[in-house]
Amino acid sequence: MLLSNRPIAKIHDYAAVGDCRSAALVSRYGSVDWLCWPRFDSPSIFAAILDKDKGGYWSISPSEPSQFERAYIRGSNVLETHFICTTGRATLTDLMPVASEEFKRRHLLPDHELLRQIACTEGEIKLKVAFCPRGYYGTREVEIKNLGPNVLRLEIGRGAYSLRGNVPLKIHGNEARGAFSMRDGDVLQFSLSYSEESPAVLPALGENATASIKRSVNWWQGWAARAKYQGPYRDAVVRSALALKLMAYAPSGAITAAVTTSLPERIGGSLNWDYRYCWLRDASLTVRALLGLGYIEETESFMTWMLHATRLTQPRLRVLYNVFGGIAPREKELDLAGYFDSRPVRIGNGARHQLQLDVYGEVIEAAAQYAQRHGHFDRTTQKVLIGFGEYVAAHWNLADEGIWEPRSGGANHTHSRLLCWTALDRLLALSDKGLLDGVPRQQFELERGRIRQQIEHRAWNDNLQSYVSVLDGDSVDATLLRLPWYGFEEAQSSRMKSTYRKIRQELSPGDSLLFRYRSQPPEGAFGICGFWAVEYLALGGGTLKEAYDVFDQLLKYGNDLGLFAEEIDPGTRDALGNFPQAFTHIGLISAALTLEEKERGDSHPAAQTGENVKLGSREVIS
Amino acid sequence: MNWASWLLWGFLATIVLTTISAGAQGLGLTRINFPYMLGTIFTPDRDRAKLYGFLVHLVAGWIFSVVYVFIFQALGTGGWWRGALIGIGHGIVVLVVGMALLPGLHPRMASEQQGPTAKNLLEPPGFLALHYGVQTPLAIMIAHTIFGMILGAFYHLA
Numbered sequence: 001m002l003l004s005n006r007p008i009a010k011i012h013d014y015a016a017v018g019d020c021r022s023a024a025l026v027s028r029y030g031s032v033d034w035l036c037w038p039r040f041d042s043p044s045i046f047a048a049i050l051d052k053d054k055g056g057y058w059s060i061s062p063s064e065p066s067q068f069e070r071a072y073i074r075g076s077n078v079l080e081t082h083f084i085c086t087t088g089r090a091t092l093t094d095l096m097p098v099a100s101e102e103f104k105r106r107h108l109l110p111d112h113e114l115l116r117q118i119a120c121t122e123g124e125i126k127l128k129v130a131f132c133p134r135g136y137y138g139t140r141e142v143e144i145k146n147l148g149p150n151v152l153r154l155e156i157g158r159g160a161y162s163l164r165g166n167v168p169l170k171i172h173g174n175e176a177r178g179a180f181s182m183r184d185g186d187v188l189q190f191s192l193s194y195s196e197e198s199p200a201v202l203p204a205l206g207e208n209a210t211a212s213i214k215r216s217v218n219w220w221q222g223w224a225a226r227a228k229y230q231g232p233y234r235d236a237v238v239r240s241a242l243a244l245k246l247m248a249y250a251p252s253g254a255i256t257a258a259v260t261t262s263l264p265e266r267i268g269g270s271l272n273w274d275y276r277y278c279w280l281r282d283a284s285l286t287v288r289a290l291l292g293l294g295y296i297e298e299t300e301s302f303m304t305w306m307l308h309a310t311r312l313t314q315p316r317l318r319v320l321y322n323v324f325g326g327i328a329p330r331e332k333e334l335d336l337a338g339y340f341d342s343r344p345v346r347i348g349n350g351a352r353h354q355l356q357l358d359v360y361g362e363v364i365e366a367a368a369q370y371a372q373r374h375g376h377f378d379r380t381t382q383k384v385l386i387g388f389g390e391y392v393a394a395h396w397n398l399a400d401e402g403i404w405e406p407r408s409g410g411a412n413h414t415h416s417r418l419l420c421w422t423a424l425d426r427l428l429a430l431s432d433k434g435l436l437d438g439v440p441r442q443q444f445e446l447e448r449g450r451i452r453q454q455i456e457h458r459a460w461n462d463n464l465q466s467y468v469s470v471l472d473g474d475s476v477d478a479t480l481l482r483l484p485w486y487g488f489e490e491a492q493s494s495r496m497k498s499t500y501r502k503i504r505q506e507l508s509p510g511d512s513l514l515f516r517y518r519s520q521p522p523e524g525a526f527g528i529c530g531f532w533a534v535e536y537l538a539l540g541g542g543t544l545k546e547a548y549d550v551f552d553q554l555l556k557y558g559n560d561l562g563l564f565a566e567e568i569d570p571g572t573r574d575a576l577g578n579f580p581q582a583f584t585h586i587g588l589i590s591a592a593l594t595l596e597e598k599e600r601g602d603s604h605p606a607a608q609t610g611e612n613v614k615l616g617s618r619e620v621i622s
Numbered sequence: 623m624n625w626a627s628w629l630l631w632g633f634l635a636t637i638v639l640t641t642i643s644a645g646a647q648g649l650g651l652t653r654i655n656f657p658y659m660l661g662t663i664f665t666p667d668r669d670r671a672k673l674y675g676f677l678v679h680l681v682a683g684w685i686f687s688v689v690y691v692f693i694f695q696a697l698g699t700g701g702w703w704r705g706a707l708i709g710i711g712h713g714i715v716v717l718v719v720g721m722a723l724l725p726g727l728h729p730r731m732a733s734e735q736q737g738p739t740a741k742n743l744l745e746p747p748g749f750l751a752l753h754y755g756v757q758t759p760l761a762i763m764i765a766h767t768i769f770g771m772i773l774g775a776f777y778h779l780a
Contacts, residue, residue, distance in 0.1 A: 251732045253745070312755055326755070381668075
């Protein structure tokens with residue numbers, strides 16, 4: 001692809017770099033078009049992805065028409081973009097430097113840093129640098145000051161940003177620009193750092209920056225090497241794990257749903273939401289993925305966060321929290337053009353007050369899986385889990401907004417009922433195993449049986465010969481594929497097989513993709529739903545070969561780096577929605593783990609958890 | 623200085639302070655749990671941490687009450703509102719200085735710079751301990767003000 005002017009990048013043209021406190025999106029053309037400091041949900045300094053004119057960006061790109069290639073350094077979140085011109089080649093390395101806690105205790109490092117190194121690797125190449133920061137999502141002008149040799153400074157709110165390079169940039173109003181010629185062997189470095197405390201640490205460049213890159217690559221590779229999965233999809237699984245890790249907020253243990261806001265689910269549409277918060281549902285599914293890969297520290301850290309963060313609302317759980325367990329901000333619209341004119345651009349999230357009963361089941365399921373593999377619960381945790389169960393036992397019959405968070409009000413969602421059943425089922429299983437004291441068994445068994453009865457009778461539509469999305473309804477959604485995953489129904493049962501056929505018939509746009517539900521106008525195919533189908537097939541709904549085939553097809557919808565957004569446009573194959581999206585990567589890892597378990601002949605972890613009490617639940621019905 | 627009066631009212635004021643803190647958490651006003659936070663300096667075991675932390679908080683409160691008593695002695699008088707004023711000052715110091723220093727002192731508390739290494743650590747309190755809930759500063763100020771009021775009202779100068 002030959003390009004001369006500043007090209008417009010699409011969602012799948014981006015890569016993410018981060019340090020587990022914040023993240024930046026770098027386009028395949030060398031432009032940082034999204035960055036929020038100090039946290040994922042802080043206001044942006046670069047937001048060109050949402051408004052190319054007002055948002056702000058920082059590009060390093062060739063002056064001449066070039067070809068662009070890129071890849072993460074294997075097993076890391078350090079990105080390399082190669083510029084290939086007729087006169088020469090150069091490699092741009094982008095990263096947020098990371099180091100071990102021990103190293104950080106011994107060395108003075110900036111609080112936050114984005115390091116960019118460009119090295120000419122062949123011939124000669126002319127480059128241009130444009131540093132165009134904008135405060136608070138592009139709504140505030142900035143004043144760039146020259147602090148001396150090659151150091152620029154700007155202050156926004158309580159934070160000071162320092163840009164250091166080993167070549168000068170010239171200030172033009174609220175931008176700084178430069179143009180340079182490089183020859184084979186030349187190296188340029190730029191470091192943008194952020195601090196809320198003075199004196200700020202200004203990192204040295206040169207060998208220090210080179211060492212920082214090496215240290216970061218080593219750290220990520222060491223982390224990635226710990227992934228236990230050894231199946232045929234290791235590269236895709238490790239990339240997904242690295243993407244998930246980027247969305248973890250290390251100071252608290254929270255895991256955000258994505259690092260962006262308002263990337264649209266439909267181009268030009270209004271389905272633009274802020275995903276820089278922690279959805280308990282997504283994060284709980286992450287536990288399954290990280291536990292399965294052997295990342296115990298991340299799992300423990302999240303479990304601790306979850307119990308602490310939800311303390312103020314227990315036994316009621318909110319749908320989403322900020323990284324420190326606070327309520328997500330009220331939804332607000334920004335005066336930005338939006339990604340390809342998809343407006344409004346929103347910050348904050350209006351789903352914060354919704355009732356989504358499935359969250360309880362996900363959280364308890366995560367706790368059950370954690371306990372199954374790694375030990376016991378202290379008394380406080382036991383009380384908290386039982387409190388969730390009691391809430392479910394008292395409220396499972398309510399209409400709720402459900403997993404898809406429509407803004408149109410509540411309904412009796414089958415998936416929410418399924419997860420309420422799961423919540424009580426897992427608590428009883430934990431009680432059976434002696435891991436929970438004080439479970440009100442009789443009440444939980446009774447309510448679990450009632451939920452089963454309701455699902456079996458009112459969520460089954462005889463005319464359609466399918467389970468349906470809402471009780472007594474006549475349409476399907478992809479969450480019905482989860483009935484076997486949680487151990488409610490055998491995947492090979494006639495009911496599930498005909499439900500699967502119905503889902504394929506109603507929700508497939510072709511190939512292996514699935515819509516989450518039918519909508520008009522149609523939105524993109526929902527990334528995780530395709531992976532749910534893989535798991536359904538692997539669990540017995542089809543053959544392992546069928547599951548592998550679907551999985552292989554789905555992998556092709558990731559971008560060239562293996563990253564997925566929330567949705568995929570079935571027509572253009574473009575990524576849609578916030579990016580990268582934890583939910584989709586969770587689905588990929590979970591499906592790969594299920595395939596591996598089936599290959600080994602292991603039973604599915606979720607099914608194992610509920611196994612002990614399954615017979616009991618049926619006895620209550622009879 | 624009236625040692626007996628300090629021992630009695632220092633102890634009782636600390637008990638009230640701890641009770642208000644625990645009550646604020648129980649009522650869902652804040653997530654901060656002083657005994658747990660202090661106890662985890664010594665052990666990661668949640669149940670034991672609360673016990674150890676309660677004892678540490680008791681001793682610490684007792685020791686802090688000496689400062690109140692010294693001020694009353696220096697002023698030559700006590701009184702509930704003087705105690706309340708000292709309590710407000712105490713609360714501000716705890717919120718502004720104490721919470722900022724805590725991640726550096728606590729072996730099991732993450733700093734705001736933690737990462738990407740994941741470890742099962744307590745989250746840092748943040749400015750004014752706001753990471754533990756937006757009403758945390760209020761709960762801490764009320765608890766310390768009442769702590770001071772009790773000392774001011776009941777401590778008898780020698």
